[in-house]
Amino acid sequence: MEGSNCSLRVNRQLLDPKFESYKLSLDPLPCYNVELDAAVAEVCLRDDQYTLDHMRAFGMYNYLHCNPWIPNSVFYVDQLERVMSFTVTLDTAMGKPIEVFRFPRDLNTCDSRLCSSMYFASAQWVTLSDGTGTLYIIRIGNQSGSVSGKWEIMFNQELGEPFIVVHSVSSVRDELHIIDVLLLSIEKDESDIKGSGFHVCLEWVSIARAQNEDNGKYEILKRRKLFGKSVPHYAAIEPLGNGVMMISYKPFRFIANDKDQPESSEDEKMDEDNKREPLYNWHQTGEDVTLTFQLPEGMTKEDLTIKFLPGEIDISLKDQGTFLKGQLYLDIDCESSAWIIKEGRSVEVTLTKREPGSTWAELVIGDKHGEYIVDPTQTAAIAEQLMHLTSEDMNPNPETEKPPCNAQELEECDLFLEDSTSLCRFDGARLKATHVVNLGSNPYLFTFVATPELMPCFALRHDVDALLWQPVSEQADNLWDHIATFNALAYLDGTKQD
Structure with a gap:
């Protein structure tokens, strides 16, 4: 993977080195129930969806979808193929679900169906997948308080293999209203003989219509695909659709189509450059x-x-x-x-x-274009300084002589590091990674939408704390801002792992 290596800049003012503990509350958590006319449309994995990636992408899917533009609203798809909406607040009971949209065709007849998914690109636009390979672009009518307005189909097209919607944004560029959507699917990989036989596909689809044509038709402007060997922990499109940011265990790369220049040729050029004299x-x-x-x-x-x-x-x-x-x-x-x-x-x-x-x-x-020449004397001096930390012999008396590392002294959360996990920013025009951050010692924890107009935040473990990072694509010198700290949250999360 190409791209300049970067690092995340921690805001030390948001760290609390004197934090001791949380105060345990014995107050019961509020619990509300609401009867549904039809159950949530849960789709079980098939026998041929047996890999860990299938489980992470589809088997552990959250069927409840929040609209960040209306914080109290929650959406789900039921077994009658309806998109239902209801309100949730912490001090009152839940409202009765109401229907806001119904899929125009029977979904149960599709044998390879996945779970339905959606993402709110803006307050007026939502991208919706029926789980059979069809993408819908929905315009939301005027909303009253927490009640969603009428949903109107502005675009629907079958794109191929079934997928789920990961993220989407709405923007106006070059007098075009463009909706960029990120779709995730897991496809057969005949070339992968030694592995699982599948690869993960993230397809970045741009759908556009002229801004001054209110009755114009939305059409696909561009389709780009990223292939990898693991389901990303985090993937989101920049607000203006210029790039994609991703956290993944294994690297991703763009696969060219007829309109885009193959990245393999770029790699070949870079290989030739690397063979030249510095x-x-x-x-x-x-x-x-x-x-x-x-x-x-x-x-x-x-x-x-x-x-x-x-x-x-x-x-x-x-x-x-x-x-x-x-x-x-x-x-x-x-x-x-x-x-x-x-x-x-x-x-x-x-x-x-x-x-x-x-x-x-x-x-x-x-x-x-340069080559670093290591000074042998400097290398020898560093090796001598580190000599006391290494040994070619096992400790013969671990009971009398304390070993340099005792596994029992490690916290459980120290045993689940994903050393190759990286945070990458991919450029949509050049079709390659421009920024790479190695997250080996800072594992991914969770995703959170702090500001709907911006990209979703992500939390990483930093020592025993959880640091919340806000991607800011406009800051070329610092793409990720440290905006909050959850003291000792990473320790609590890590010690619950089995």
């Missing part, structure tokens, strides 16, 4: 970073321009433009930094670290 080499000590590259034939010192800024570097060559430019991994001392031309037309640039002793993971953030 444009420059760099190494570091505790005090500085040294960059070395060859000056092209026919060029002199006057043809080379190097500019130092506290957090940036700009190297350009006459008649060839920029050689290297971008944000440095850490700030430098501009006055102490310098460059010289040595014998053999070798240019050596010395960058003095503003923070002596720091280690740079890369020279210019996101640049892949």
